[in-house]
Structures are given as structure tokens and as C-alpha cells.
Amino acid sequence: MTVVFERPYEFVPPFRGTLWPWLIQRLRLYDRYLKRKEGVVDYELRGTEHLKQSLDAKHGVLLAPNHCRYADPLVMGWPARQLGIHVHAMASWHLFNEGRFDRFALRRMGAFSIFREGNDRQSLEAAIDILVEGRRPLIIFPEGTTNRTNDQLKPLLDGVAFIARTAAKRRAKRHADPAQSAAAGSGHVVVHPVAIKYLCLENIDRWATQQLDQFEQRLGWKLMPRRSIRERTVQLAEGLLALKEVQYFGHCNGGDLSTRRDNLIEHVLSSTESQMKLDKPSEDTRERVRLIRSTASSRYFDNGADPSTATELKRYVLAADFAQDLSSYPDSYLMPDQVTDTRIVETIQRMQETVNGKADHTIPLKAVIEFAPAIEVDTRRPPKGRRDPLMQSIEDDLTARLAKLATEARSLQS
Known part of the structure; x- marks a missing residue:
């Protein structure tokens, strides 16, 4: 996820029209892009009746889908097309800076x-308004960034x-007002966890061997x-x-791979924080990364977008x-008893x-998109000092569904 240094952030609002989303669905542009760019050539929808009931x-x-591949947002276009609906989706600012066509297409797709x-109050308000209006489903990936690990959340x-809770409160308030109750629908806001699983459509041996050969040759092996x-x-x-x-x-370090990975993560982050004179915000890697990224962005524009500072900030x-x-x-x-073809493909592509x-x-992939039954959003505040019950419900559902979907991948012999 690239930090945009070329220009300061400018909120890109949701496009409310229906002609362009309809045309994009009609021309099957999702299908063409996913096949050409991501290798996703087929899909299977499960549980769409749950979403239809809510609609x-x-x-x-x-x-609320899991987010393991860059293909995920476009993959969600398939159930929208089948149900004859359009959607809105929250997308990172950097995606709107990949080029004029990308910016145009992203907006027209919702x-x-x-x-x-x-802090992006405009984006939060836009998301809340979409749920209050209830005209289109809103897609938000609760992991925040691409996970790259399909079987683990x-x-x-x-x-x-x-x-979700803010929107639920506002819808409930509108529902209580007779003048607005008809437009407010039921007054409810619901969340559907959506499990996305990618399956390999053919034996991976030839593809994996070719990719590994190229890697080993680059290393002189x-x-x-x-x-x-x-x-x-x-x-x-x-x-x-x-x-x-x-x-x-x-130098190289000793120990098992997970320990060496964690030590390298800590070294990279702590040294970067030290160079930037930042205090460590927490033990959470994502929070530390976010602070480094946000500080680099703000320092660049606070200094008048001085090009001489960009190189150092980009290095951070x-x-x-x-x-x-x-x-x-x-x-x-x-691990030998857990490895599947999809895990091998993910790991090679991640490297x-x-x-x-x-x-x-x-390597051709098939996306399985499975919708869970609706979770009604409680307007009451969550218990203080405890995990938000709504987030726990979403996490539990996604974890269970992904674990089940993982068994549909082919096992490999070690």
C-alpha cells in the first residue's frame, strides 16, 4: 500500500449514478480484468440468499470480507451482478493515484x-451515510490491508x-420519525461476513516448478x-x-524461522522509529507501521512538499x-501435515x-464467495474494557468459514 507523496490527500466521494456500474457489469469488465491481471477465471457463490433477505x-x-488478495474487491462484483445490485466500497487513497483510468474506473464501480x-472524517461519514440510506450494500475489508494468507485471518x-453502530443509531432515529420512516426501511443495519477462498483449478506442479526454478537460478542455486x-x-x-x-x-541470525522473522520485524521497525524520533505506540505491527507511514506523509507536506526530503521519507x-x-x-x-496447493501458490507469489x-x-484460480447470515448491529455501546461483540462475531464467523473452505484445497505430499 503506497504512500502518495505526489499530492496531498483529497477525498474522493462515492459515485451515486447507476449507468456506469450497470455498463461495467454488462460488459463483464470484472471478468476480463481478473483473468488478465490476477489469474481468477471462475467463481462460485454460496449463501447469497442471506444477502437477498437483507436487501x-x-x-x-x-x-465484511476477508482480504487475502488484491483481486478481492473486484471478486465482490460477481455476487452484485448476480443479484442485480450495485455496491459501494471503501478503498485506499493510493489506488486512486495509479492513473486517470484507474481513478475513473474505481469511482464508477462505487x-x-x-x-x-x-483521520479521514469525510470517508467515515460517507460510509455511515451509505448504510443509513440503505440503497446499496457497503463493502469494508475489516482486516484493513491485504493479508496474503487465505486460510488465516x-x-x-x-x-x-x-x-456500523453509528449508522444503526441514525437509522433507528429516522425510523422513529414518521416523516422519514418510509425512506428509512426497517431501521436496521446488518453485517454479513463474507469468506473468500481461492482454489487452484489445475495441478500446480508445473507452475510451481517453473517459478521455483527461476528463483533458485537468480540466487545462483x-x-x-x-x-x-x-x-x-x-x-x-x-x-x-x-x-x-x-x-x-x-549477518544471518540463528534460530527457527518464526523467531528470526519476528526479530527482523522488530529491528526494522525500532530502527526506523529511532531515525524518525518516534515513540513506539504499541506492540502491534500494524499500528507501528501506520504511525511511520502517517508521520512520513505529514512531514513531507508540512515541509512544503520539498523533493529533497522525499527520498529519505520514502525509505522509512x-x-x-x-x-x-x-x-x-x-x-x-x-508444515507437512497442513500444506496445500493454494498455500504453496500464495507463498511463492508473496515472495x-x-x-x-x-x-x-x-496459475488459474477459482474464487469461492460465501455469505454468512446477517448479524444485526446493536445500537448500544459495547461493554467497557471488553472486545466489541460485533467484531468478535465477525471474526468468529470468518475464521470458522475460512477453516472449512481451506479443506477444499488439494493436499500436497511433503
């Missing part, structure tokens, strides 16, 4: 911006509950002994970690992003993104 009841609908490097951000795809993937991950340790520590941001990227490599993901800046998407 028929005229609830304000918030869709996206509006969120400034993740700071990252901790969810509580901002989703704030948006020649005439290697015969090993399984899993063993080669794990060894490459360890080799790339060692290279990063030399880059940041000046890249270091923080690398730390967050490292945190997306989970423990025990490729390609880390090293090359982009991944090979020639």
Missing part, C-alpha cells in the same frame, strides 16, 4: 477513498463496528538435489529471509512496508511480490 428487508447492509495515513480493525515442491518453497523462504537479515543486520515507508509484509508470513503455514514487486498470476 428485501431494506436493511442497511455492510459486507469506490470512495479512505486516507489510511490519518489477521486481527480485525474496530473501525468497522464504529461505522544450481545443480540442487531433488526435493519436493514444499521443501524447495520453504528453503527459498529461508534463503530470502537470510538475505534480508544481511541487509538489515549485516519502504522499511515499514517490508516489516508488515514479513508479518504476513504465518507460523506453520507450510515474488517481496523481491520483484509483482507476482506471476498465470
Whole structure:
């Protein structure tokens, strides 16, 4: 997720028209883009009757999917097309700066911006208004950023509950007013957790072997002994970690992979915080990354967008992003008794993104999109000092569904 240094943040509001979203669906532009850019060529919808019930009841609908791939927002266009509806989605500001066409297309598909490097009251109000109006479902990815790990859910951000609960209060207030009750529908706001799982449509051996061969050749690994795809993937991950340790520590460290990963994350973040003269906000990696990114952005524009400061600030941001990227490599993901074809593909593509800046998407994938029954949003404040019950319900549902969907992937022999 790139910090935009070219220009200061400017809120991009949601586009309310219906002609462009209808045309995009009609021309199947989602399908073309997903096939060409992400390798997603097929899909299966499950549980859409739950969403239809909420739409028929005229609830304000918030869709809360897991976020493991960049394809996720467009994948959500398929259920919208099948149900004959349009949606709005909260999208990171940097996506609107990839080019004029991207900015135009994102808006016409229903996206509006969120400034993740700071407080964005306009975006929050837009999200709340969409739920209060109840004309279109609103998509928010509660993990905040792309997880890259399909079978495991990252901790969810509580901002989703704030948006949903605020909207529920306002809808309830409108419902109580006879002059507005007809437009307010039922007065309810509901959340549908949505589990997205990507499955490989063909045997991955040929694709994985080709990608691993290219990686090993770049590292100068020649005439290697015969090993399984899993063993080669794990060894490459360890080799790339060692290279990063030399880059940041000046030497390789000992110990198991998870400990070395965590030590490198801590070193990168603490050294960056020290150079920027920042206090460590918490132990949470995402909070520390967010502070580094937001501080870099504000310092750049506070200094009059001086180009001489941009290089150093971008270096801080890249270091923080690398730390967050490292945190997306989970423990025990490729253990012999747990490894699947999709986990191998994810890990190889994640390494390609880390090293090359982009991944090979020639392996064809199928997206399974599964909707959970509605969770009605309680307007009361959550208990003080305890986890928000709404976020806990969303997390529990997504975790259970992803665990079940994970069993549909092909197991690999170690």
C-alpha cells in the first residue's frame, strides 16, 4: 500500500449514478480484468440468499470480507451482478493515484477513498451515510490491508463496528420519525461476513516448478538435489529471509524461522522509529507501521512538499512496508501435515511480490464467495474494557468459514 507523496490527500466521494456500474457489469469488465491481471477465471457463490433477505428487508447492509488478495474487491462484483445490485466500497487513497483510468474506473464501480495515513472524517461519514440510506450494500475489508494468507485471518480493525453502530443509531432515529420512516426501511443495519477462498483449478506442479526454478537460478542455486515442491518453497523462504537479515543486520541470525522473522520485524521497525524520533505506540505491527507511514506523509507536506526530503521519507515507508509484509508470513503455514496447493501458490507469489514487486498470476484460480447470515448491529455501546461483540462475531464467523473452505484445497505430499 503506497504512500502518495505526489499530492496531498483529497477525498474522493462515492459515485451515486447507476449507468456506469450497470455498463461495467454488462460488459463483464470484472471478468476480463481478473483473468488478465490476477489469474481468477471462475467463481462460485454460496449463501447469497442471506444477502437477498437483507436487501428485501431494506436493511442497511455492510459486507465484511476477508482480504487475502488484491483481486478481492473486484471478486465482490460477481455476487452484485448476480443479484442485480450495485455496491459501494471503501478503498485506499493510493489506488486512486495509479492513473486517470484507474481513478475513473474505481469511482464508477462505487469506490470512495479512505486516507489510511490519518483521520479521514469525510470517508467515515460517507460510509455511515451509505448504510443509513440503505440503497446499496457497503463493502469494508475489516482486516484493513491485504493479508496474503487465505486460510488465516489477521486481527480485525474496530473501525468497522464504529461505522456500523453509528449508522444503526441514525437509522433507528429516522425510523422513529414518521416523516422519514418510509425512506428509512426497517431501521436496521446488518453485517454479513463474507469468506473468500481461492482454489487452484489445475495441478500446480508445473507452475510451481517453473517459478521455483527461476528463483533458485537468480540466487545462483544450481545443480540442487531433488526435493519436493514444499521443501524447495520453504528453503527459498529461508534463503530470502537470510538475505534480508544481511541487509538489515549485516549477518544471518540463528534460530527457527518464526523467531528470526519476528526479530527482523522488530529491528526494522525500532530502527526506523529511532531515525524518525518516534515513540513506539504499541506492540502491534500494524499500528507501528501506520504511525511511520502517517508521520512520513505529514512531514513531507508540512515541509512544503520539498523533493529533497522525499527520498529519505520514502525509505522509512519502504522499511515499514517490508516489516508488515514479513508479518504476513504465518507460523506453520507450510508444515507437512497442513500444506496445500493454494498455500504453496500464495507463498511463492508473496515472495515474488517481496523481491520483484509483482507476482506471476498465470496459475488459474477459482474464487469461492460465501455469505454468512446477517448479524444485526446493536445500537448500544459495547461493554467497557471488553472486545466489541460485533467484531468478535465477525471474526468468529470468518475464521470458522475460512477453516472449512481451506479443506477444499488439494493436499500436497511433503
